[in-house]
Amino acid sequence: MAGGPTTPALVAAVSNTGGLGTLGAGYMSPDALRSAIGEIRNFTKRPFAVNLFIPSEPRVPDAVVVDMNQFLDRFRVELGLPLTPAPNMTQRFHEQLQVILDERVPVFSFTFGIPDSEVVAELKARDIAVIGTATTVHEALMLEEIGVDAVVAQGSEAGGHRGTFAHPFEQAMIGTMALVPQVADHVRIPVVASGGIMDGRGIAASLMLGASGVQMGTAFLTAEESGAHPRHKEAVLKSSEDETVVTAAFSGKPARGIRNRFVEEMSQYNGEIPEYPVQNALTQDIRQAAAKLNRDDMMSMWAGQGVRLAKSKSARELMLDWIHQVDTLLCGPAGGSQSARR
Amino acid sequence: MAGGPTTPALVAAVSNTGGLGTLGAGYMSPDALRSAIGEIRNFTKRPFAVNLFIPSEPRVPDAVVVDMNQFLDRFRVELGLPLTPAPNMTQRFHEQLQVILDERVPVFSFTFGIPDSEVVAELKARDIAVIGTATTVHEALMLEEIGVDAVVAQGSEAGGHRGTFAHPFEQAMIGTMALVPQVADHVRIPVVASGGIMDGRGIAASLMLGASGVQMGTAFLTAEESGAHPRHKEAVLKSSEDETVVTAAFSGKPARGIRNRFVEEMSQYNGEIPEYPVQNALTQDIRQAAAKLNRDDMMSMWAGQGVRLAKSKSARELMLDWIHQVDTLLCGPAGGSQSARR
Numbered sequence: 001m002a003g004g005p006t007t008p009a010l011v012a013a014v015s016n017t018g019g020l021g022t023l024g025a026g027y028m029s030p031d032a033l034r035s036a037i038g039e040i041r042n043f044t045k046r047p048f049a050v051n052l053f054i055p056s057e058p059r060v061p062d063a064v065v066v067d068m069n070q071f072l073d074r075f076r077v078e079l080g081l082p083l084t085p086a087p088n089m090t091q092r093f094h095e096q097l098q099v100i101l102d103e104r105v106p107v108f109s110f111t112f113g114i115p116d117s118e119v120v121a122e123l124k125a126r127d128i129a130v131i132g133t134a135t136t137v138h139e140a141l142m143l144e145e146i147g148v149d150a151v152v153a154q155g156s157e158a159g160g161h162r163g164t165f166a167h168p169f170e171q172a173m174i175g176t177m178a179l180v181p182q183v184a185d186h187v188r189i190p191v192v193a194s195g196g197i198m199d200g201r202g203i204a205a206s207l208m209l210g211a212s213g214v215q216m217g218t219a220f221l222t223a224e225e226s227g228a229h230p231r232h233k234e235a236v237l238k239s240s241e242d243e244t245v246v247t248a249a250f251s252g253k254p255a256r257g258i259r260n261r262f263v264e265e266m267s268q269y270n271g272e273i274p275e276y277p278v279q280n281a282l283t284q285d286i287r288q289a290a291a292k293l294n295r296d297d298m299m300s301m302w303a304g305q306g307v308r309l310a311k312s313k314s315a316r317e318l319m320l321d322w323i324h325q326v327d328t329l330l331c332g333p334a335g336g337s338q339s340a341r342r
Numbered sequence: 343m344a345g346g347p348t349t350p351a352l353v354a355a356v357s358n359t360g361g362l363g364t365l366g367a368g369y370m371s372p373d374a375l376r377s378a379i380g381e382i383r384n385f386t387k388r389p390f391a392v393n394l395f396i397p398s399e400p401r402v403p404d405a406v407v408v409d410m411n412q413f414l415d416r417f418r419v420e421l422g423l424p425l426t427p428a429p430n431m432t433q434r435f436h437e438q439l440q441v442i443l444d445e446r447v448p449v450f451s452f453t454f455g456i457p458d459s460e461v462v463a464e465l466k467a468r469d470i471a472v473i474g475t476a477t478t479v480h481e482a483l484m485l486e487e488i489g490v491d492a493v494v495a496q497g498s499e500a501g502g503h504r505g506t507f508a509h510p511f512e513q514a515m516i517g518t519m520a521l522v523p524q525v526a527d528h529v530r531i532p533v534v535a536s537g538g539i540m541d542g543r544g545i546a547a548s549l550m551l552g553a554s555g556v557q558m559g560t561a562f563l564t565a566e567e568s569g570a571h572p573r574h575k576e577a578v579l580k581s582s583e584d585e586t587v588v589t590a591a592f593s594g595k596p597a598r599g600i601r602n603r604f605v606e607e608m609s610q611y612n613g614e615i616p617e618y619p620v621q622n623a624l625t626q627d628i629r630q631a632a633a634k635l636n637r638d639d640m641m642s643m644w645a646g647q648g649v650r651l652a653k654s655k656s657a658r659e660l661m662l663d664w665i666h667q668v669d670t671l672l673c674g675p676a677g678g679s680q681s682a683r684r
Contacts (some may be wrong), residue, residue, distance in 0.1 A: 136584050137650065156498060157517035171584045175499035175517035175546065178538030178647035182583050185650070196520030205519065208671050241524050242478050242513045305520035306480065308527070329550050330355035 002026035010225035012043030013315035026053035030095040031205040047106035054113030058275035078288040087281035111163040117146040133163035135172040155195025159304030161255040184210030198309035200325020223315040231296040241309040250300040252279025261297035343379040344368035352567035354385030355657035362468035368395035389448035390529035396455030419629040429623035453505040459488040475505035477514040495525040497537025501646030503597040526552030538652035542667020560646040565657040573638040592624040594621025594640040
């Protein structure tokens with residue numbers, strides 16, 4: 001949920017309703033991050049989290065970059081953009097991390113990789129809880145090893161980028177129903193289920209599978225407070241479960257989103273798609289111009305496989321609905337909360 | 343679970359413990375099917391089901407068949423088999439169906455397609471309950487339309503063949519967590535969850551998602567009564583969740599199984615893999631010889647993504663464990679079964 005969707009208002013609304021609102025800050029400048037944290041703190045006194053991307057530095061041959069950049073010109077022509085611009089390759093992880101440390105953000109979560117255990121120790125020394133993202137049991141064990149406090153088990157249903165870092169991504173497309181109990185059996189830290197969880201039914205199901213909590217992205221994408229592009233929200237609300245696809249076309253890293261023209265034309269590209277973050281830098285101008293022009297045929301519209309369950313309500317209403325559903329499912333219609341609560 | 347695993351003893355053990363044991367009879371001759379039904383009836387007085395494949399008749403050009411048959415000779419050489427045999431293309435659906443009708447099997451379930459509504463009406467006229475298999479909401483609606491009594495929602499985690507019949511299969515790889523509530527919201531008939539469900543946690547989770555029941559395959563594959571090849575059982579028991587793959591290499595229809603040499607070498611085949619049932623007929627001699635010689639590098643070893651949860655016990659012990667787990671999860675450790683039961 002990096003980029004637009006997780007506005008400070010959305011993060012705070014989730015925290016104020018008893019959840020852990022999370023700012024997806026992977027693409028934010030240190031200044032923007034600091035100011036967003038300030039805004040969140042104006043809106044809520046409760047804990048919240050900031051999520052960052054762990055950087056990788058792939059070696060992409062120049063020719064691969066040049067070829068792709070020229071291929072992308074077909075989209076730039078339509079959008080009236082300058083052709084073949086130089087990519088802006090800023091990687092800001094260490095500056096972003098410094099903001100997290102300075103601001104003593106209550107919870108730090110990360111995806112795309114595994115930080116040094118010293119980073120984790122530094123965060124924990126400042127009482128910042130640390131949550132990593134795994135897509136297999138093996139990755140969850142690696143994260144436990146470096147000292148994270150909890151692990152998100154990201155199932156194949158999940159929208160947005162795959163968090164896979166220790167396998168080829170296709171090998172780590174494990175459905176949430178299968179992934180969560182297998183991870184829960186192998187780690188001692190709490191497991192947070194994610195992928196395809198869209199309402200109280202998914203939350204209750206995740207608790208049954210052995211999760212201590214859930215992470216929901218797509219379910220908040222269409223919330224009133226979400227900063228997702230209006231066309232993106234519309235696309236989620238009208239899509240069905242078979243209309244999402246995992247593609248590396250936008251960023252160079254596989255991510256699940258709604259199939260559109262950009263994804264389809266890129267699938268015909270014969271060359272090699274440069275790895276993240278190179279491809280992400282190459283397509284940045286196109287994605288930004290497409291968003292400005294409301295051209296949903298060229299925007300990245302991340303979404304998980306649960307799209308038919310998305311609803312347009314305030315985050316607070318969504319959460320209260322889900323909590324009520326979970327109470328009914330786990331405690332019966334009478335609402336007696338003695339039995340069946342974990 | 344067609345082929346070896348669902349022995350009459352396994353089917354009966356499941357039914358005798360309160361489940362609906364199902365004979366996977368897709369590949370059985372009418373005589374073998376009739377005699378297996380008789381055996382099941384000797385072992386149990388309770389309802390059971392028979393599952394068949396709905397046939398399709400793809401038009402595969404001769405050249406595609408000839409090329410593949412020659413490519414497969416590399417495996418035949420190692421197994422000491424005659425080279426390039428003529429494929430045995432028997433399709434027996436209508437004879438198999440006649441056995442189901444004659445024997446008044448309590449429940450008929452099917453996968454791979456959608457029979458004519460007259461077939462469903464004929465079955466129901468004899469009080470045979472009918473269960474179809476869907477991998478998307480759209481397929482579930484098609485099945486409801488022809489009058490099935492319940493629909494299996496097959497998530498992407500599931501082992502064995504994809505039941506997809508109305509989409510390209512890649513489009514219909516929806517995880518169980520996302521698929522079940524979306525199907526449940528759109529059909530009025532009961533939904534049976536399948537895919538990645540391996541124990542009481544998965545059963546309880548499925549009920550939370552809105553399923554009325556579950557279908558479990560891989561979880562019974564390693565049962566003592568299962569007729570799966572010993573090497574297949576061993577492979578399931580020692581695999582991890584990232585070691586299965588969806589491949590059309592064995593049968594021409596995508597199916598999830600444990601990655602082995604046959605799958606890998608076939609993935610390098612440059613030609614077209616003939617559609618099911620043609621490829622299935624072409625590889626039959628190889629699969630059978632490999633099984634006889636305990637060559638698990640060439641056997642098809644179907645399994646779902648929940649493999650780490652597989653256990654070697656009797657079917658009755660497995661089921662009693664799961665029922666106990668479900669009771670504890672839904673009704674609390676005290677076991678009071680008033681609240682939270684659906």
